[in-house]
Amino acid sequence: MTGVRVAGVGLTHFGKHPERTGRDLFAEASERAFADAGVDRADVEQLNFGNFMGELSEHQGHQGPLMAEAAGLTAPATRYESACASSGVAVREAVKDVRNGEADVMLVGGAERMNNLGTAGTTEALAIAADDLYEVRAGMTFPAAYALMARAYFEQYGGSREDLAEIAVKNHDNALENEFAQFQRAITVEDALEAPTIADPLGLYDACPITDGASAAVLVSDEYAEEHGLDAPVSITGTGQGGDKMALQDRRFLARTPAAERAAEEAYDDAGIGPQDVSVAEVHDCFTIAEVLAVEALDFYAPGEGIGAAARGETTRDGDRPVNLSGGLKAKGHPVGATGTSQVVEMTRLLRGDHPNSDAVPGEIGVAHNAGGTVASTTVHVLEVDR
Amino acid sequence: MSDRTGEGERVRDDGFDDFLDAVESGEGYYLECPEGHGSLPPRRVCPHCGATDLEETPLPETGEIETYTEVHVPAPSFADDAPYVTAVTDFGGARLTGIVRDTDAVTVGTEVALDVAETETADERVLVFRVR
Ligand SMILES: [Zn+2]
Secondary structure, eight states: OOOEEEEEEEEOOOBOOTTSOHHHHHHHHHHHHHHHHTOOGGGOOEEEEEOSSHHHHHSOOOHHHHHHHHHTOOSOEEEEOBTBTHHHHHHHHHHHHHHTTSOSEEEEEEEEOOGGGHHHHHHHHHHTTSOTTTTGGGTOOHHHHHHHHHHHHHHHHOOOHHHHHHHHHHHHHHTTTOTTOSOOSOOOHHHHHHSOEEETTEEGGGBOOOOBEEEEEEEEEHHHHHHTTOOOOEEEEEEEEEEOOSSGGGOSOSSOOHHHHHHHHHHHHHHTOOGGGOOEEEOOOSBHHHHHHHHHHTTSSOTTTGGGTTTTTSSSTTSSSOBOTTOHHHHHOOOGGGHHHHHHHHHHHHHHTOSTTGGGOOSSEEEEEEEETTTTEEEEEEEEEOO | OOOOSSSSOOOOOTTHHHHHHHHHTTOOEEEEOTTOOEEOSSOSSOTTTOOOOOEEEEOOSEEEEEEEEEESSOOGGGTTTOSEEEEEEEOSSOEEEEEEESOSOOOTTOEEEEEEEEOTTTOOEEEEEEEO
């Protein structure tokens, strides 16, 4: 089985681009990835592309071949839809294909256009990641679902809105120097606590913004990298995926995410590492409480212990194990279908040393955790850099 | 995607709409497998253990709020309902998600009864909880 290297990565700026099409966003991200990789487009054997709400936001299905065209490929292309984990799944399937010898060169990525729908339209579109009969009909929105989990967490383990605010402050702080991030401005705990309520106990600053953007990565086999003399020091050494019941009401736990626990365990085993070996993580903080659930699912903390990690300075930029050095979904932005691959892009840059926060990375092993819906689907990837 | 904007009739969802009918007439039920796992229709398989012999079992009179949130930013189909409280409740055999009506005094552990009402925005039927 061959190893899988990240030959090149690319992002668009994440933010408000309501007048730019998804295809234009992905064309830009993939152009950057090819330039970074130094790989000929003609060598790409397949595109795996993540997108969630294209039918609603752009009246566009069948995005695989469309995006291949935008990227300048003639290769076959498939769209992966797994809500907010869409392009995490696209990465996982690409890793499998390279390992299996199905392909030596894959393009993976994703794009999402959201701002053209407005807040109400985006709220409606995101809600379809929840169970329509049992949840959406009962008024559940995406923030409401995480609010239900946040209250369940507080009830079971304790913790406060201040603890959550510390996470938002940390992630905004991490995004200050990230040119691709939606918010490059600092906030305070007071700002977060005083912000309007969206779904209590979550306020505006507990939530990621509505974001347009695209991400892309060129993955190659070890052999291809060697034959072509590529400078590709980062490898994806572990992949895992987990699932859970769609509706919260059918979950065993309301304040834990077993789908992510299973994905992490699988990815760690695959890479031959344990959680103690991980020195940096990009996790799916679509809401501040989601970062708490993520660091516990990744087994950095026991259930109930992750809530104070940011406040204690353990996951901050100068902490022992920084989390979301990119700014996370909270400050970098969350163009849903692009997010999973964007985490791999950011982790690659962090590990190989060309990210503005690379100096804060305390080791050689990072993980990327991408969650769909209320964590009914999750992927976890382990990335390692040659030193 | 089903219509939520009032432009057309919602297509009936067999199983789930039967369930709403039953709750409306005070005869709410859930599906129970031989292992005692509860879930809501429509289902042919227990989501917890895979058993296929599911039996309609009467829901208890009351349940308990397990977690809840007051939603201030709704989807368009709930625009006129906001703010409203959505809750996940434990009715012994099964958990249900619905809207808490006619009270400000919601907390975890609050005892509630189950009912069906219409949303203010779209006149869609919705499961509601009323504090006992
Ligand atoms: Zn069962």
